[in-house]
Amino acid sequence: MRTLSFGTVLRRGLAAGLAAGVAGSVAALLIVEPQIESALVVEESRAAGGASGHSHDGELVSRVMQVFGGLVATVAVALCLASIVAVVFASTRHLLPGRDDFRRAGLLAGLGFVVVALLPAIRFPANPPGVGDPATVNQRTGQYLSFIIAAAALSWLAVLVHRRLAGWSRPEPLRAVVATAVAIIGYALLLALWPATAVEVPADIPAVLLWEFRLASLAQLATMWTVLGVVFGLLLTPAKVAGRRPVLADTA
Structure with missing residues (x-):
């Protein structure tokens, strides 16, 4: 296994995170934002009818600025997730199954999607504006975050089981199953x-x-994690020059 410095992994992870954030922002704009607009129409109708709700006419921040802020937040979240993925990759690269760094990065991003997006979407599905009791937000946030931590621990347990079976010289198909x-x-x-x-x-x-x-929100996260895994893996793959050995620039 070739040597990769922590700085190299982190820089390439952040570059992949930037690409993932841009892709996630585009997905949010194209597939999530229309659903939010529909939900806001319902909320406006509820307020106009005298039910619980609020009007958006007197809001201090315009809808355009809210959308822009959401896109910026998506990029920021992607960069934070990418930095975590890069740190985990640098720390556990020798433990991750896979014949090369592209597969290892893809596996780690796939586990990240399952742990941070897919499983929480099943247990705590996303809701549009106008849904949810503000009085229970702290309780639900605690349940959500602790669920992600538990899911991450289970994923790490699966990786350790795969590693232990490798130490016992078990065949790769059996270890994977x-x-x-x-x-x-x-x-x-x-x-x-x-x-x-x-x-x-x-x-x-x-x-x-x-x-x-809910499906649009999950699709946005799937887009972000897919781009993160693919771009990160490609950036970790050594460049090849015709007629020469791969060029490794991993110690900078």
């Missing part, structure tokens, strides 16, 4: 047993809008 089974069983138990405060959906929120928003 056992490690995957450990992860799936652990995830299933986590989804079934982890506490989640129920969120009441107002009757004026169409079911189609609710599920389209």
Whole structure:
């Protein structure tokens, strides 16, 4: 395994994070924002009808600035996630299964998507504006964050199981099957047993809008994590010059 300095991994991870943030922002603008606009229309109608809600006419921040702020926040979140992925990769590269860094980076990004996006989306599905009780936000946030930590621990356990089986000279297909089974069983138990405060959906929120928003939110995260894994893996892959050995610039 060729040597990679921590600085090299971190810089390339942040570059991949920037690309992921831009891709996530484009996805948010194209597929999530229309669902938010539809939800805001419902919320405006609710306020106009005298039900609980609020009007957006007197808001200090315009809708355009809110959208712009959301896009900037997406890039910032992607950079933070990328830095975490880079640190984890640099620390556990020798433990991650895969024949090269592209596959290892892809595996780590895939686990990140499962832990941070897919599993929470199943247990704590995203909701559009106008859904959710503000009084329970702290409780739900604690449940959400602790769930992610537990899912990350299960993923790490699966990686360690794969590594231990390698130490016992077990064949790669068996190691992959056992490690995957450990992860799936652990995830299933986590989804079934982890506490989640129920969120009441107002009757004026169409079911189609609710599920389209949830799917759009998950698609945005999938886009971001996919770009992060692919770009990070490509940046870690040594360049090849025709007729020469791969050029490694990993010690800078």
